[in-house]
Amino acid sequence: MLEKTTRMNYLYDFYFSLLTPKQQSYMSLYYLDDYSLGEIAEEYEVSRQAVYDNIKRTEAMLEEYEEKLLLFQKFQERTRLLNQLKKSLNEDCSKQVILEAIEELAKLD
Amino acid sequence: MLEKTTRMNYLYDFYFSLLTPKQQSYMSLYYLDDYSLGEIAEEYEVSRQAVYDNIKRTEAMLEEYEEKLLLFQKFQERTRLLNQLKKSLNEDCSKQVILEAIEELAKLD
Numbered sequence: 001m002l003e004k005t006t007r008m009n010y011l012y013d014f015y016f017s018l019l020t021p022k023q024q025s026y027m028s029l030y031y032l033d034d035y036s037l038g039e040i041a042e043e044y045e046v047s048r049q050a051v052y053d054n055i056k057r058t059e060a061m062l063e064e065y066e067e068k069l070l071l072f073q074k075f076q077e078r079t080r081l082l083n084q085l086k087k088s089l090n091e092d093c094s095k096q097v098i099l100e101a102i103e104e105l106a107k108l109d
Numbered sequence: 110m111l112e113k114t115t116r117m118n119y120l121y122d123f124y125f126s127l128l129t130p131k132q133q134s135y136m137s138l139y140y141l142d143d144y145s146l147g148e149i150a151e152e153y154e155v156s157r158q159a160v161y162d163n164i165k166r167t168e169a170m171l172e173e174y175e176e177k178l179l180l181f182q183k184f185q186e187r188t189r190l191l192n193q194l195k196k197s198l199n200e201d202c203s204k205q206v207i208l209e210a211i212e213e214l215a216k217l218d
Contacts, residue, residue, distance in 0.1 A: 015178075017177035017178060018174075018177060018178070065127075068126035068127060069124075069126060069127070069178075069180075071178075071180075075218045078214070078215075078218060079215070079218070082211050082214060082215055085207075085211060086208070086211055089204055089207060089208065095198055098194075098198060098207060099195070099198065102191050102194060102195055105187070105191060105214070106187075106188070106191055109184045109187060109188070
């Protein structure tokens, strides 16, 4: 569950601008502010089921956007490369290693 | 016009996966393969006006996606930083400069 929450937080971060204002509100209350479905339902004066359905649909949309655009996957890959680069800088400062990292980073776009 | 073509080619590259198959076909024939509107209309047995309208709408959608996700803008910024990093590597190999570039790159996500 924690893993899913983390993933949804990331996907929301990357794709929230493609969601409707209502989807943004529900997702942000549920995933960022840790509201329960019941609390969101009360706040918006709708049924708990309506909130649940909306959030499930939004989660599916976020996964679909990720499947198409891979922003989260590329972010992870880029983070890995940058950390690796930092680490190799601490060991020594080989131009070759840095140039290779730059090429890898450029390929990700 | 050339500038617009280049921009549309980039936006298409970043967001084509969010378009319908028909939008993808028209855009790719028009912008990548340099077909005229008339040639596309003939190929798909529709009016030239229909092709024109579809392409105009798709262009607007691509600009809207870019406004929301900024993938092209971030790509340009990342490319600039990587080129700058390569250049400073050729001058000398200062750890500080490289670490700063890494921080800048990480901030772009």
